[in-house]
Amino acid sequence: MQRIGVFVCHCGTNIAGTVDVxxxxxxxxxxxxxxxxxxxxxxCSQAGQDMIKEAIAEHHLGGIVIxxxxxxxxxxxxxxxxxxAGLNPYMVEIANIREQCSWVHKDMAVGTEKAIILGKAAVxxxxxxxxxxxxxxxxxxxxxxxGGGIAGIQTALDIAEAGFPVDIVETKPTIGGKMAQLDxxxxxxxxxxxxxxxxxxxxxxxxxxxxxxxxxxxxxKGFVGNFDVTIKRKARYVKEDxxxxxxxxxxxxxxxxxxxxxxxxMDNRRAIYIPFAQAVPKVATIDPxxxxxxxxxxxxxxxxxxxxxxxxxxxxxxxxxxxxxxxVVATGFNPxxxxxFDEYAYSQSKDVITSLEFERLTNxxxxxxxxxxxxxxxxxxxxxxxVQCVGSRCEACSEKGKEYxxxxxxxxxxxxxxxxxxxxxxxxxxxxxxxxxxxxxxFDEFYxxxxxxxxxxxxxxxxxxxxxxxxxxxxxASDLLAGKQLHIDADLVVLAAAIEPxxxxxxxxxxxxxxxxxxxxxxxxxxxxxxxxxxTAGVFLSGACQGPKDIPETVSQAGAAAAKVIGLxxxxxxxxxxxxxxxxxxxxxxxxxxxxVCPYGAITYVEKEFRMPDRTTKLRRVASVNxxxxxxxxxCTVACMSGAMDLRGFMNRQIQAEVDAICK
Amino acid sequence: MQEITREALLSRAxxxxxxxxxxxxxxxxxxEFDYDVTPGVFTSxxxxxxxxxxxxxxxxxxxxxxxxxxxxxxxxxxxFLKPCDTYSFNQLLTEHRFARDKVYAVGVPxxxxxxxxxxxxxxxxxxSVEGAEGGVLVHTLYDGDVTLPQAELLPDRCRNCKSKKHxxxxxxxxxxxxxxxxxxxxxxxxxxxxxxDERFAFWQNELSRCIRCNACRDVCPACTCEKCxxxxxxxxxxxxxxxxxFEEQMFHIIRAFHVxxxxxxxxxxxxxxxxxxxxxxxxxxxxxDIDRFYGEYQAGAEVGSRAPIVDYTEGDxxxxxxxxxxARHA
Numbered sequence: 001m002q003r004i005g006v007f008v009c010h011c012g013t014n015i016a017g018t019v020d021v022x023x024x025x026x027x028x029x030x031x032x033x034x035x036x037x038x039x040x041x042x043x044c045s046q047a048g049q050d051m052i053k054e055a056i057a058e059h060h061l062g063g064i065v066i067x068x069x070x071x072x073x074x075x076x077x078x079x080x081x082x083x084x085a086g087l088n089p090y091m092v093e094i095a096n097i098r099e100q101c102s103w104v105h106k107d108m109a110v111g112t113e114k115a116i117i118l119g120k121a122a123v124x125x126x127x128x129x130x131x132x133x134x135x136x137x138x139x140x141x142x143x144x145x146x147g148g149g150i151a152g153i154q155t156a157l158d159i160a161e162a163g164f165p166v167d168i169v170e171t172k173p174t175i176g177g178k179m180a181q182l183d184x185x186x187x188x189x190x191x192x193x194x195x196x197x198x199x200x201x202x203x204x205x206x207x208x209x210x211x212x213x214x215x216x217x218x219x220x221k222g223f224v225g226n227f228d229v230t231i232k233r234k235a236r237y238v239k240e241d242x243x244x245x246x247x248x249x250x251x252x253x254x255x256x257x258x259x260x261x262x263x264x265x266m267d268n269r270r271a272i273y274i275p276f277a278q279a280v281p282k283v284a285t286i287d288p289x290x291x292x293x294x295x296x297x298x299x300x301x302x303x304x305x306x307x308x309x310x311x312x313x314x315x316x317x318x319x320x321x322x323x324x325x326x327x328v329v330a331t332g333f334n335p336x337x338x339x340x341f342d343e344y345a346y347s348q349s350k351d352v353i354t355s356l357e358f359e360r361l362t363n364x365x366x367x368x369x370x371x372x373x374x375x376x377x378x379x380x381x382x383x384x385x386x387v388q389c390v391g392s393r394c395e396a397c398s399e400k401g402k403e404y405x406x407x408x409x410x411x412x413x414x415x416x417x418x419x420x421x422x423x424x425x426x427x428x429x430x431x432x433x434x435x436x437x438x439x440x441x442x443f444d445e446f447y448x449x450x451x452x453x454x455x456x457x458x459x460x461x462x463x464x465x466x467x468x469x470x471x472x473x474x475x476x477a478s479d480l481l482a483g484k485q486l487h488i489d490a491d492l493v494v495l496a497a498a499i500e501p502x503x504x505x506x507x508x509x510x511x512x513x514x515x516x517x518x519x520x521x522x523x524x525x526x527x528x529x530x531x532x533x534x535x536t537a538g539v540f541l542s543g544a545c546q547g548p549k550d551i552p553e554t555v556s557q558a559g560a561a562a563a564k565v566i567g568l569x570x571x572x573x574x575x576x577x578x579x580x581x582x583x584x585x586x587x588x589x590x591x592x593x594x595x596x597v598c599p600y601g602a603i604t605y606v607e608k609e610f611r612m613p614d615r616t617t618k619l620r621r622v623a624s625v626n627x628x629x630x631x632x633x634x635x636c637t638v639a640c641m642s643g644a645m646d647l648r649g650f651m652n653r654q655i656q657a658e659v660d661a662i663c664k
Numbered sequence: 665m666q667e668i669t670r671e672a673l674l675s676r677a678x679x680x681x682x683x684x685x686x687x688x689x690x691x692x693x694x695x696e697f698d699y700d701v702t703p704g705v706f707t708s709x710x711x712x713x714x715x716x717x718x719x720x721x722x723x724x725x726x727x728x729x730x731x732x733x734x735x736x737x738x739x740x741x742x743x744f745l746k747p748c749d750t751y752s753f754n755q756l757l758t759e760h761r762f763a764r765d766k767v768y769a770v771g772v773p774x775x776x777x778x779x780x781x782x783x784x785x786x787x788x789x790x791x792s793v794e795g796a797e798g799g800v801l802v803h804t805l806y807d808g809d810v811t812l813p814q815a816e817l818l819p820d821r822c823r824n825c826k827s828k829k830h831x832x833x834x835x836x837x838x839x840x841x842x843x844x845x846x847x848x849x850x851x852x853x854x855x856x857x858x859x860x861d862e863r864f865a866f867w868q869n870e871l872s873r874c875i876r877c878n879a880c881r882d883v884c885p886a887c888t889c890e891k892c893x894x895x896x897x898x899x900x901x902x903x904x905x906x907x908x909x910f911e912e913q914m915f916h917i918i919r920a921f922h923v924x925x926x927x928x929x930x931x932x933x934x935x936x937x938x939x940x941x942x943x944x945x946x947x948x949x950x951x952x953d954i955d956r957f958y959g960e961y962q963a964g965a966e967v968g969s970r971a972p973i974v975d976y977t978e979g980d981x982x983x984x985x986x987x988x989x990x991a992r993h994a
Contacts, residue, residue, distance in 0.1 A: 589890045591759035597974050605760075618735065621760050639974055641922040642889035643899050656900045 002062040002091075004126055005036040005055050006119065009043035009068035011098055016041075018102040018111040024067060027116045031123040035059050044074050049081045056085040063091040063126040067119050069098040088131030090578060090649055095122035117662055124661035128654045132578035137628040139225035140325040141569050144169065146217055146508065147330035149177020150196060150551060151543025151558045153203050155328050158562030160208035164569045167210045167322065168203065169217055169231055171504065174279035176200055177332055181262065181356065183363040183370075185551055186415045187446035193365070197278040204280040213281055216504070218319070220327070220511040223602075223629035224538030225574045227324045235315040237286035237294065238272070242310035245282030249302035249311070250274055258290045260367075263360045266375060267367035272302045276365060284310070326538050326565040327512065329522055330558070331505045333544040335497035336391045340400045344387065344495055349468040350376040352493045355386075355409065358416055372424060374492055377471070381427065381491030384420060385475050386413050387463045388433040391498030402498045402519060407548035409496035410437045414450040416494065421454040430457045430488060432477055440550070459486070466493050499548055513600050514539045522546050532561040536600070537631070540564050579649035580630035581637060583623040585610070587644035590621030594636035594645050602629035603636060666795065667773045668838045670718040673744065676770065676837060677716075678709040680742055686768050688733060689742035690726040691716045698793040699780050705733060720793070720800055720814065723777035725930050727752035728885040734766035741767055746774035747841065748825070750832040751928035751964030752885035757832075758967050759926070761888050771833030773841065776814060776822035781940060783817055821931030821944065824848035831965055848929065852948045871913050873939040876903070880916075880933035880943050886923035893918070920946040925954060925971030928964040957986050 006028045010016035021039040029037040036059045040048050043066060055061060064087070066078050071094040079089035097115040105111035143159050145152045148170030156166045168175060179185075180200075182192035203209050212231055219230040253270035260269040262276055271290040274282060284302075292299035293313055303311040335356050338346040346352045351374050353361070364370035374381050388409055391401030410433070417429045436458065438444040450456045461478040468474075475488040501520040509516045514534040515523045522541050525533040532541050542561040543554040568574075583594075585608065595603040606624045609617045623645065625636075636645045637652060646652055673691075680686045693704030694717045703724040706712045726743050730753075733741045745753055750771065757764055778800065783790060789805030799813040815823070826848055828841020855863055881887045881894070893899040894915065901918060920927075929951060933943040954961055958972030958980065972980075 587889070587891045587896070589759070589761070589888060591761070591888075593759075593974055596970060641893075642891060643893050643896065644890070653898065653900055 001033045002127055002129070003035045003060055004031075004033040004123055005052070005059060005061040005064045006031075006034055006038070006123065007043055007048075007052055007055075007064065007066050007068075008037070008039040008097075008115075008119070009048070009066065010039065010041045011043075011069060011102075012041065015068070015098050015102040015115075018105050018108055019097055019115045020108060020112040021067075021115075023112050024097070024115045024119055028065070028067075028119045028123060031120055033063075033127050034123060036061065043068050044077055049077075052078070052081050053085040056082065056087055061087065063087075063093070063129055065093050065095060065119060065122040065126055067095040067097045067115065067122070070094075070096045070100070088133075090132035091126065091129050093122040093126045093129065095119045120661040120664070121658040124657040125654045128651065128657055129649075132648055134578040135576045135627050136573045137223075137225055137576065138573055139569060139571050140227070140323045141165070142167070142322070142324050143326045143328065143565050143569060144217075144227070144229055144322070144324040145328045145330055145542070147177070147332055147502075147543070147545070148172070148175030148203075148211065148213065149330060149332045149543065150179040150199070151332065151545075151554045152177070152328070152330035153196075153199050154555050154558035155330060155540075155542045155562045155565070156203055156209050157199065157206065158559050159565050159569075160203075160206045162562075162566045162569075163208065164566065165208045165210070167212060167231075167324075169212045169215050171214070171216055172275065173214045173236065173273075173283070173285040174200075174275050174281065175203065175211060175213060176276075176278075176280070178356075179551060180276065180278075181264075181359060181363075183359045183366075184415060184419060186411045187440070187442040189415070189419075193278060200278065200280040211281060212320075213283075214285060217508060217511065221601075222323075223600075223626065225325045225568070225571075226628070227327055227538065229322055229324055229327070231320050231322065233318040233320060235288075235317050236283070237288070237291070237311065237313055237315045238284045239310045239312055239315075240281060240283050242308050243283040243306075244308050244310075245274060245279075245284070246307075247274055247284070248305050248307075249284055252301050252305045254299065254301055255290050255292055258287060263367045264354075264357050266357060266360060286311075286313075326540060326568050328540045328542050328561050328565060329505070329508065329512070329514065329534070329545050330542040330561075331502045331508060331545040333499040333548070334502055336401065336500050338390070338495060338497060341390055341495070343465050344390065344463065344493065345466040345468055345473065346495065349466075349473060349493075350374075351381075351468075351473055351491065352466060352495065354495050354497045355412055355416065356497070358494045359412075362416075362419060372420065379491075380424065383428045383488065383490045384417075384430070384492045384494065385463065385466075385473075385477075385488055385490040386417060386429070386431040386494045386496065388413055388431065388496045389462075389498075390495040392496075393434060402500065404519060404548065405437065406496075406498045407437070408499070408550045411440070411443055411446070411550065413494075413496050414438075414447045414456075417456040418446075418450040418454045421450075421456060428457070430459060430475075430490075432459050432461055432463050434460075434462065440552070461486075463493075466490075499544065501545055505545055512536060512539050532557055532564055538568065574628070576628050577630075577632055579632045579647065580627045581625045581632065581634070581645055581647050582627075583625060584644045584646065585620075585622045587642050588620075588622040589642055589644070590623070592623075593639045593641075594623055597635045597639045599633065599635065600629050600631055602626045602631075666718065666720065666775050668718070670716070672837060673718055673770075673772065674709075674712055674716060676835075677706075677712050677742055680768060681709040681712075685740055686742040687737050687739040689744075690729050690733060691742075691744060692718060692722040692724060697790070699778070699783060699790065703729060705729070718772075720776075720778040720795055720817070721780065722746075723819075723932075723935050725749040725752055725883075725885060725932050727756055728883070728888060730756065730762045730767055731888055734762040737766070740765075742770065743767060744770050744772050745830065745833060746772055746777075747828050747830050748774070748821070748928070748930050750830045751827070751962070752930050753832050753964070754967045755926055755928050755964035756885060756888065758964070758969065759888070767834075769833045769835075771830035771836035771840070773828070773838040776818045776825065778814065778817035779819035779822075779935075782819065786812075786816075819931070819935065820848075820851070820942070821929075821934065824850075826929060826962075832967070848948060849952050851942075851945060852952050855945065855949065867913065870941045871916060873941060874916070875939060876915065877938060879936045879938065881919060883932045883936045884919075884923065885928070885930060885932065886926045887919070893922075916941075916943065916946060920950055923947060924950045925961070925973040926963050927951065928962070953986075957981050 008021045008025045025037045025039045083089045095118040142165045145156045159166045215233045218232045221228040253272045255271035259265040360366040392406040394401035461480040463477040465476045472489040477486045514536045540561040542558045689706045692701045699721045701721045787804045792803045824846040827843045927947040
């Protein structure tokens with residue numbers, strides 16, 4: 001039996017207003033083990049804490065119960081108080097008589113009765129508490145950034161600048177991501193390449209950054225501070241360290257009919273290619289799906305023209321293993337497929353395009369060298385209709401699109417409309433919208449300029465149907481403000497397609513045991529207070545993988561994620577949470593149920609020799625918990641039928657004692 | 665009448681002993697009477713020849729005994745498995761309770777095993793029983809010799825046999841059957857149709873007979889913990905004897921929860937209960953609920969399968985729905 005002290009807090013009138021705190025202190029005085037019980041106005045104040053310390057010393061308390069606010073609020077405070085008085089901090093229990101009692105009751109009698117019951121449960125638990133000591137684990141001082149878009153690049157640069165080595169893993173042959181495909185950026189209209197490519201070069205040249213382009217993460221093991229990651233380096237059939245990026249091979253390759261994904265298939269590239277002029281690393285890659293040499297062994301032109309001798313047709317995928325202390329997910333987004341939106345005739349007409357395709361059409365490095373020309377006949381369009389929210393803000397019941405707002409479309413559509421009117425004043429531009437959302441610095445001013453200075457026709461209403469008729473696209477739409485139907489014969493229709501997380505995110509989340517929401521966006525540890533951390537320790541989030549974001553927001557989140565990583569890597573050791581699961585090996589029967597239910601992969605099984613009572617030894621299969629990985633969720637303890645698995649600080653016996661105390 | 669004869673089993677076992685594949689065998693051992701057959705361990709072909717029986721009373725499921733026996737030998741353990749036993753066998757493998765390569769499993773077809781209670785209820789002074797054409801020939805002191813159709817002596821688990829198919833074996837003697845479309849949930853549905861009060865009265869009546877002999881637990885192939893919670897003073901549930909009628913219910917209900925999703929419905933609990941409590945109905949109710957909420961699942965149908973209640977899939981119903989649904993069908 002412990003010697004227990006009970007401290008009932010008034011919290012001003014927060015608790016004392018609906019709970020008779022003196023009666024609570026008096027009632028709990030009679031509970032088993034309680035040798036001291038008192039109340040005070042503000043337990044968390046310095047005076048209150050001093051009172052606790054004095055009582056611990058004077059009454060030789062072995063455990064204390066604080067009847068106060070939620071443990072989320074002040075458990076840490078009171079644990080420190082106890083530690084300062086020489087008591088193990090895990091001998092402190094909080095009875096939450098504020099959020100779970102005084103705040104939800106109006107009647108003093110009812111509130112007091114419940115507060116006493118909650119106090120009794122906490123006393124019953126403290127009676128079974130044991131001192132706990134957290135373990136420590138070392139930290140590997142290297143970070144992994146998965147995804148080489150602007151989010152990944154910024155995070156990597158910030159971590160590298162702080163002096164820690166960083167690796168970027170990017171599936172494409174070059175870093176740069178979606179931003180590299182953009183033309184101008186809102187709201188300042190500076191060219192995306194002009195501001196992005198210097199950062200790409202910085203990343204490529206930074207002594208602390210390694211870029212694994214054309215690579216994928218295939219396996220992640222371990223835990224915060226100690227991740228073991230397997231990275232697949234896909235065969236690019238060009239020796240990265242030998243290729244000079246001269247580009248001769250990409251001009252001579254006879255296979256000219258490969259859709260160019262960088263220009264979203266609007267022109268062609270060769271089978272050996274460098275995605276764009278400023279690619280980092282600037283190294284050619286052979287597309288094995290189209291290369292004649294790889295497919296049939298007949299060709300070899302690139303090998304003949306390469307003066308550096310960089311071509312290697314026999315290259316194989318390689319797997320490298322590396323240790324990391326922290327992992328940043330920056331897998332980004334993609335526009336959704338337009339196949340479910342056939343009312344806009346995307347599949348029927350080349351002149352119905354997505355906004356990202358429009359970016360390429362207006363980009364000086366795009367398929368038309370920046371001239372806005374219709375994809376079908378190369379003529380200049382005179383009437384352009386922009387349709388917003390294609391697949392965004394759909395009703396939950398419609399299975400076509402996404403429920404959420406894709407956030408960036410209003411602004412880039414305003415940008416597209418404005419740029420078109422600026423370059424081609426003879427063009428009529430219509431924008432159909434549900435709402436125009438412009439929260440952001442200088443965003444609304446930007447949109448208003450499009451309307452007021454550039455004469456873009458903004459029409460509130462949705463486009464119902466687009467039908468190709470001859471060279472025109474017949475657009476049927478409604479103008480909700482004027483209350484009439486519109487019929488527009490357009491030359492070009494641009495769809496602001498919703499964005500969704502990259503498809504690689506889901507399997508990656510499984511590997512990282514990081515949680516996702518129903519839309520496959522990574523979930524943050526706390527939506528407001530821990531927005532760049534995943535609930536899985538050591539995994540951080542950067543950019544659109546966490547939710548739709550524009551560039552300024554992505555960059556600030558990328559920096560925030562980097563700051564969290566730096567904070568982690570600065571530590572030599574991590575102090576764990578001692579409230580973790582633990583298997584009683586003598587009771588474990590090796591059934592693997594706990595291993596299967598553990599969401600963090602913290603449980604493995606080992607074969608161990610045990611001495612039996614008759615002096616023989618027996619080899620048994622028993623569960624072993626990696627305490628650094630265990631998050632203390634307790635799923636294993638309820639799945640274990642023999643009761644071998646238990647959670648320190650929340651033992652089955654303690655929970656039962658609490659329930660018994662409440663039911664008594 | 666069983667399809668395979670005792671002699672066929674014996675001669676195959678003798679071969680396996682002779683060629684050194686096995687050095688022990690789990691088989692049914694003769695008791696005082698023909699009907700009180702007990703499980704036994706045999707360490708030679710001679711022992712088998714003397715003590716082994718194979719008749720209509722060989723209900724015992726040997727899967728659980730493999731945990732101990734495989735640890736006692738360097739060679740393999742020979743085990744005879746009826747179709748329903750093979751499900752327990754697989755479930756134990758799923759739970760890593762013994763090494764598969766330490767077992768030589770011989771599948772034996774089963775025509776259903778007679779229930780001793782039904783026999784005793786029917787006759788006084790049974791002297792011997794033997795398989796006969798078209799049923800069972802019972803010799804009695806007072807009623808003479810009576811031939812009964814075998815169906816009249818079958819317990820519920822055999823009348824509502826879920827499968828004649830062996831899901832695991834190294835070698836099969838005789839023929840294999842099919843998974844059957846049985847009516848094993850009919851009685852559960854009857855209980856579900858009762859009002860809560862009627863149902864409480866039903867179980868109170870059944871469970872109040874419990875003497876806490878622990879036979880159900882000891883025979884259950886799903887109850888293989890190193891230390892059972894009921895024997896572990898630290899668990900808070902340890903108890904050697906019933907202290908109130910409420911306690912007994914807790915014992916059986918806790919046990920049903922512990923085997924939920926792992927119970928293969930082999931029916932051994934009800935077979936061994938000296939108080940004839942239909943314990944299998946508790947487990948069947950759990951199986952029925954799991955099937956309803958998460959889709960049909962048969963524990964032990966394959967090695968390594970994950971029971972729905974310890975597996976997460978995106979299609980899972982919300983826990984609240986399960987609780988409400990459970991109450992609805994309770």
